[in-house]
Amino acid sequence: MGLLIQAAIVDLDGTMVDTLGDFEIALNCTMADLDLPPITRALVERTVGKGSEHLIRSVLAHQLAQPEANVSPCVTADTLYEPAWLRYQHHYLRCNGQHSDVYPGVVEGLQTLQGAGIRLACLTNKPLSFAQPLLQAKGLAGFFDHVFGGDSFERKKPDPLPILKTCEALGTTVGNTLMVGDSSNDAQAAHAAACPVVLVTYGYNHGRPIQETPAAAWLDSLAQLPTWLQAGR
Known part of the structure; x- marks a missing residue:
């Protein structure tokens, strides 16, 4: 595919699954x-995304x-x-x-990427004990070589460490x-990891338009991602 992309790291909440109802x-x-x-x-939509500790303290x-x-x-x-x-743990695990x-x-997007030989990892700030069952329940777990949560590393996104560690696990270069x-x-x-980034337009961005955030592209659907990559844009 274009851009010499070997792997993709995909966020979970707001990117693959609309989880506002669970929250x-x-x-x-x-x-x-x-x-x-x-x-x-x-309130959930404005505060979700930086990990459970931040969410609970903010709420x-x-x-x-x-x-x-x-x-x-x-x-x-x-x-x-x-x-x-x-x-919160008790209630979230139940619902x-x-x-x-x-x-x-x-x-559709994940199937096409996987079929093209792009290795996939899920990286979320959601606790791993929440993320893995959710991916299983939604039929998405089989797409990913690795799944990492907000408690998998010493620091969470927006720190670059989780991306760097995920690239190590995938065996790919950050670029x-x-x-x-x-x-x-x-x-x-x-950006901090020097990793290219694409953002979807339909998720949760702390109450701000996602187009305000610099990215290589803003897509309305993950199904558009393989075509965008193929074009090498």
Whole structure:
């Protein structure tokens, strides 16, 4: 294919699978356990993508600031984090994949890339214990030689380390490996690693238009990726 791409590293949430429903259910159950007001889907969309710790701390801080949150002044996002994380894990594992859908064009795009000899890895900030069952449930696991989560390495995206480590696992050079994601988080990691990056337009980008983020291309479907690569653009 064009650009001498040997492998592709593909993000999960917002890139391959629309998981907002799973996040919304798990977080709202967690908030109910902590006697905090329910969250909105819009809040999830703005805060998801930087790992579970960031998500939970952001949601807790937001909910504690709501007028209907009747809590003691000594209760903070920090003091609630550990119980929230435990309850969130419980709820997320129970609903993982039940309220999410594979985006149109994902399977077609992955099939074409795999058929062309492009090696594939999934790299997400989602905990590995969440990511692997989700890929299995959605019929996507068989496409990937490796799956790495937000707890697989010492640091998460947007740090470049996860991309560098994934390239090591794939046995490919960074310059010949394509990062495919949906947010500035993915792009920042790729740019820092000197890895080419393509972004999809339909995912979650912290409430900002994805076209604001520099990338080699912005695609409306993963099914467009093989054609874009073949053209060598």
